[in-house]
Amino acid sequence: MKSSTIEKKYSKKALVDMINRNREASDIDMPELKPLDFSKAELVQMVLPIFNAVEADVPEVKGDVMDNVNMQADEEAELDNALRVVLKEGILYRIDSHCWWGKTSRVPEDEIDIPKQLMGGVKTLIDPKHLGPFRQWKGIGERIVKKCGYSFLGLRGVYFVPKGFIGLAEEKLLECQKMAAVEKDNFKENFELYKQEWKAYVIDMCVEHGIDVDIATKYLEDSYYPSVSQLDGKFVFQWTKFAVTVPDSDMGILTDKQYQEEVRKQKVQAREFLNNCVAELAKRFYEIISNIKAKLDAGDVIKPKTLQSLESFTEVFDKMNITNNQELAGYVGQAQKLFSGVSVADFKEDKFTDKLKTKLTGVVDKFAEAADQKLLRDIEF
Numbered sequence: 001m002k003s004s005t006i007e008k009k010y011s012k013k014a015l016v017d018m019i020n021r022n023r024e025a026s027d028i029d030m031p032e033l034k035p036l037d038f039s040k041a042e043l044v045q046m047v048l049p050i051f052n053a054v055e056a057d058v059p060e061v062k063g064d065v066m067d068n069v070n071m072q073a074d075e076e077a078e079l080d081n082a083l084r085v086v087l088k089e090g091i092l093y094r095i096d097s098h099c100w101w102g103k104t105s106r107v108p109e110d111e112i113d114i115p116k117q118l119m120g121g122v123k124t125l126i127d128p129k130h131l132g133p134f135r136q137w138k139g140i141g142e143r144i145v146k147k148c149g150y151s152f153l154g155l156r157g158v159y160f161v162p163k164g165f166i167g168l169a170e171e172k173l174l175e176c177q178k179m180a181a182v183e184k185d186n187f188k189e190n191f192e193l194y195k196q197e198w199k200a201y202v203i204d205m206c207v208e209h210g211i212d213v214d215i216a217t218k219y220l221e222d223s224y225y226p227s228v229s230q231l232d233g234k235f236v237f238q239w240t241k242f243a244v245t246v247p248d249s250d251m252g253i254l255t256d257k258q259y260q261e262e263v264r265k266q267k268v269q270a271r272e273f274l275n276n277c278v279a280e281l282a283k284r285f286y287e288i289i290s291n292i293k294a295k296l297d298a299g300d301v302i303k304p305k306t307l308q309s310l311e312s313f314t315e316v317f318d319k320m321n322i323t324n325n326q327e328l329a330g331y332v333g334q335a336q337k338l339f340s341g342v343s344v345a346d347f348k349e350d351k352f353t354d355k356l357k358t359k360l361t362g363v364v365d366k367f368a369e370a371a372d373q374k375l376l377r378d379i380e381f
Helices: 003-009 010-020 040-055 059-088 137-147 162-188 192-208 213-220 228-234 256-298 302-319 326-338 345-350 350-368
Strands: 091-098 158-162 238-243
Touching: 003 162, 010 040, 059 256, 059 350, 091 137, 091 162, 091 228, 091 256, 137 158, 137 162, 137 238, 162 192, 162 228, 162 302, 213 256, 256 326, 256 350, 302 326, 326 350, 345 350
Parallel strands: none
Antiparallel strands: 091 158, 091 238
């Protein structure tokens, strides 16, 4: 095999592993390998004798070497493909939503001697109920992108949205942003009223507890509050789209070792993420069809919502199946065929129900007994 072919086909990491794994299996004299001391071209020259021995049909070398070579090549191809899918089949989303916290901590707690509910280390400046609606927007935004995709492995609050759902995610997030803006404008319009309401509440508390009103209300002066114009920057609902990539090796940010380790880590992470995606999609499907089967077994009434859940799933399945998992696609296709053209009225006929139950049981049982453990790795039956 030509050195140019080897260099093109195998990564530096694959060459290093190949040499280390096959050192004992080969009678070719090779120096102790220190990966950081060698360029890829040098590694190619070191592994070239192994390929030459294989091509020359040296018995004691050929079997073990080719097994390890093929194993390394398959793993590298799998990892490369995983990273390619993650980078090309969708984008990562992070929701950034926050609001003014409605408090101040400018005065140390030990400066005044009054109950903490009125004047603790952190002083409340407005009734927290007026800020409640804004604090829910981050959760709403995250539910949108999660429904359109998957939680991204290893990064908290980050979600992978397949390219087929980016348009929908943007549409829904923009709707949320507009509603959040309306709530912000309403808050700004009533800001002075909210301040006065809280001041009146504090005064009532002072009277009830026998506290000097002047001391308590001193910390509710306008200087402790943001101005109306400053509120704009304190109420935010936005999102960021990005991809996880390694800094270019030529930029000098990472050492060669750090760069190779980071590339490897991201490829492994991408593979694990895609495995989780398949498992999550399989779990959603299993929950739907097993629920329908349970209702049929129990003789429960099949409602339109029950059938709609399967129909909605099959409509989006192809876009969500970013790994193009054919095994799962086969099960989904079988279920889709079984329920094609079926209406709630059909379940009033016992013969139809019994026939469908038998066929659906076959799909559910086969799915539950699937040999591909990666497909069912996170599902508990």
